Amino acid sequence: MATMVLARLAVHNATREPLAMLVEPGTDRCLVISVRAPQAEVMDRGARPAEPTDGERLPQDLLGELAQACRRRLDHGEVTELVDDRFRAVLVLDDGTRLPGRPSDVLAVTIREGLPLEVADAVLDVAGQSFSALGGDRPTPAQAAAEEVDRLREFLDGVTAEDFGRATPREPDGPDGPDGPTGTDP
Numbered sequence: 001m002a003t004m005v006l007a008r009l010a011v012h013n014a015t016r017e018p019l020a021m022l023v024e025p026g027t028d029r030c031l032v033i034s035v036r037a038p039q040a041e042v043m044d045r046g047a048r049p050a051e052p053t054d055g056e057r058l059p060q061d062l063l064g065e066l067a068q069a070c071r072r073r074l075d076h077g078e079v080t081e082l083v084d085d086r087f088r089a090v091l092v093l094d095d096g097t098r099l100p101g102r103p104s105d106v107l108a109v110t111i112r113e114g115l116p117l118e119v120a121d122a123v124l125d126v127a128g129q130s131f132s133a134l135g136g137d138r139p140t141p142a143q144a145a146a147e148e149v150d151r152l153r154e155f156l157d158g159v160t161a162e163d164f165g166r167a168t169p170r171e172p173d174g175p176d177g178p179d180g181p182t183g184t185d186p
Contacts, residue, residue, distance in 0.1 A: 030131035031083030
């Protein structure tokens, strides 16, 4: 098992689905998991405050409180396997009890409770990617893309036909031009 942390949330360009980018600290290994929008909002909020107000309480907070009421503690979350292109995940209690859940729910609770997150090596072997190749190592990939667009616009604003070697298109030498008929009838 590899311990991983949430590096960032992103949005898939084509599907507009939220994605959680998990990284293994000190490495370039990354796992990207599609998550549901409500859970992405929970992950974006980060860890639960020590004493949340009524406005700060979320449904995910009930799991930790329920575990305490049962004299248990949430210990960690795990992404255990990849079956038919779907991740499987569990929440693990301090006594080893394993509670299966959707990966987005497990991630949301794990992040909200500030718990460790482990990913099976077999999952990383199959679905792991390079964090830097995905652009995840840039602090603000959207800003970097916007800056590149601005540089391209600046270039296009200043470019002239002479910059491409010819100022004007070549005129044909005669009615048929040097390359044959021009397509007009005499």
